[in-house]
Amino acid sequence: xxxxxxxxxxxxxxxxxxxxxxxxxxxxxxxxxxxxxxxxxxxxxxxxxxxxxxxxxxxxxxxxxxxxxxxxxxxxxxxxxxxxxxxxxxxxxxxxxxxxxxxxxxxxxxxxxxxxxxxxxxxxxxxxxxxxxxxxxxxxxxxxxxxxxxxxxxxxxxxxxxxxxxxxxxxxxxxxxxxxxxxxxxxxxxxxxxxxxxxxxxxxxxxxxxxxxx
Ligand code: PRP
Numbered sequence: 001x002x003x004x005x006x007x008x009x010x011x012x013x014x015x016x017x018x019x020x021x022x023x024x025x026x027x028x029x030x031x032x033x034x035x036x037x038x039x040x041x042x043x044x045x046x047x048x049x050x051x052x053x054x055x056x057x058x059x060x061x062x063x064x065x066x067x068x069x070x071x072x073x074x075x076x077x078x079x080x081x082x083x084x085x086x087x088x089x090x091x092x093x094x095x096x097x098x099x100x101x102x103x104x105x106x107x108x109x110x111x112x113x114x115x116x117x118x119x120x121x122x123x124x125x126x127x128x129x130x131x132x133x134x135x136x137x138x139x140x141x142x143x144x145x146x147x148x149x150x151x152x153x154x155x156x157x158x159x160x161x162x163x164x165x166x167x168x169x170x171x172x173x174x175x176x177x178x179x180x181x182x183x184x185x186x187x188x189x190x191x192x193x194x195x196x197x198x199x200x201x202x203x204x205x206x207x208x209x210x211x212x213x214x
Pocket of ligand 1: 138139140141142155156157158159160161163164
């Protein structure tokens with residue numbers, strides 16, 4: 001018999017679609033898991049234990065092996081470059097990473113770019129052959145061009161309402177984002193049966209969701 005699978009589950013915007021996917025795959029995870037203040041939630045029927053994590057910390061838990069698997073956005077995986085296996089594209093929490101600015105933005109020498117994703121932004125502009133000064137912020141990134149902190153920003157766009165409501169414009173799209181199922185490298189070998197069984201349950205649900213949204 002294999003051990004319990006420890007799953008790092010992101011709280012916030014990914015939680016709802018992720019838990020829905022797990023439920024549709026037949027895993028009896030409790031409805032009120034996110035509302036509770038409990039941070040470790042055992043689900044013995046599914047031989048799983050959920051660790052309720054801040055999305056930005058999921059890949060860290062998985063890399064260090066305190067969680068066997070986890071759900072992480074491609075945005076954070078690209079930014080952090082963690083040593084984990086990416087097992088499945090869950091196709092949920094779809095959005096994109098973009099360069100955003102004021103509609104009348106004009107190129108300047110060595111522009112300032114504000115972002116929560118300094119590595120993604122630096123790499124993108126380096127590949128474009130553009131020299132920029134990257135300023136790391138932790139949220140409300142759209143403020144930066146409005147208050148004169150930065151010329152442009154690199155941020156996630158989902159519905160587009162934040163940029164619209166703040167009179168900003170998407171200038172370039174960098175890459176598409178979805179949530180991914182990731183695994184710790186050792187767990188992937190040691191708990192291969194349980195991890196493979198979970199992937200086998202999730203795959204048809206992901207495919208059904210993808211074909212329904214076409
Ligand atoms: C994210 C992102 C954008 C917004 C995009 O912010 O940084 O600001 O969502 O979503 P939209 O296109 O649907 O408007 P988040 O809500 O995570 O808050 P933050 O400002 O604290 O980063």
